[in-house]
Amino acid sequence: MALWVDKYRPAQLNDLSYHSDLTDRFREIVSTDDFPHLLVYGPNGAGKSTRVRCILKELYGAGAGRLRLETRGFTTASGKKLEIQTISSNYHIELTPGDVGVHDRIIVQEVIKQMAQTHQLNEKAQKGFKVVVLREVDSLTRDAQHALRRTMEAYSGNCRLILVCESLSRVLDPLRSRCMMLRVPAPTDAEVFCDAR
Incomplete structure (x- = not known):
C-alpha cells in the first residue's frame, strides 16, 4: 500500500501545479539534444525530488517510473565492506552517498563508473546516456566532491548527473x-492551499 504523498505525487512535468516558470525551464532542458549536468537546490520539502523524477519520466518515458529498491555493496581499498540503498530504473539510479560517511568518495566514483559502462538506451533510442541522481551533495566530503568533479568529466559522454541539495554554499x-x-523555492502558503483543494 502506497503512502498518501507517494500516491498523489505528480509524475510528469504537466502535473506540477506551482512554479510554472521553473517547470517550463525544466521542459526546455529536457527537449534539448545536449542535456546538461544539473544542480537542483532549495529548501527541504520544496519538491526537488518530485521535479527530478518528473524530468526522468520526461526523458525516458514510463520506464523511468518502474523503480527498484536495491542494496549495493562496495569494498574499500582496505577491505572494508560498504552498503548503500539505491532506487533505480533501467535508465537511472538515485542514491545518497553521504550515508556511508567518510567513504562517500568510493561510492560516488564506483556508481558513476558502473552506470557509464553499461550502455542502455531507452525504448525510443533517443537518449544515449543514463542519469545518476545524487541526493544531499552538500553533505559530501570535500574529497568526494573533488572525486565527483573528476568522474563527471571522465564519463560525461554517456552519463549525466543530477545533483540535489539544500545548501548551495x-x-x-x-x-x-x-x-x-x-533553484526550487518552497511553495507559498497560497499555492499549497490551492493545490490541496
Whole structure:
C-alpha cells in the first residue's frame, strides 16, 4: 500500500501545479539534444525530488517510473565492506552517498563508473546516456566532491548527473561550475492551499 504523498505525487512535468516558470525551464532542458549536468537546490520539502523524477519520466518515458529498491555493496581499498540503498530504473539510479560517511568518495566514483559502462538506451533510442541522481551533495566530503568533479568529466559522454541539495554554499565551486543550477523555492502558503483543494 502506497503512502498518501507517494500516491498523489505528480509524475510528469504537466502535473506540477506551482512554479510554472521553473517547470517550463525544466521542459526546455529536457527537449534539448545536449542535456546538461544539473544542480537542483532549495529548501527541504520544496519538491526537488518530485521535479527530478518528473524530468526522468520526461526523458525516458514510463520506464523511468518502474523503480527498484536495491542494496549495493562496495569494498574499500582496505577491505572494508560498504552498503548503500539505491532506487533505480533501467535508465537511472538515485542514491545518497553521504550515508556511508567518510567513504562517500568510493561510492560516488564506483556508481558513476558502473552506470557509464553499461550502455542502455531507452525504448525510443533517443537518449544515449543514463542519469545518476545524487541526493544531499552538500553533505559530501570535500574529497568526494573533488572525486565527483573528476568522474563527471571522465564519463560525461554517456552519463549525466543530477545533483540535489539544500545548501548551495557547501558545494564546491568547481562542481557548481560544471552544472546548470536550478533553484526550487518552497511553495507559498497560497499555492499549497490551492493545490490541496
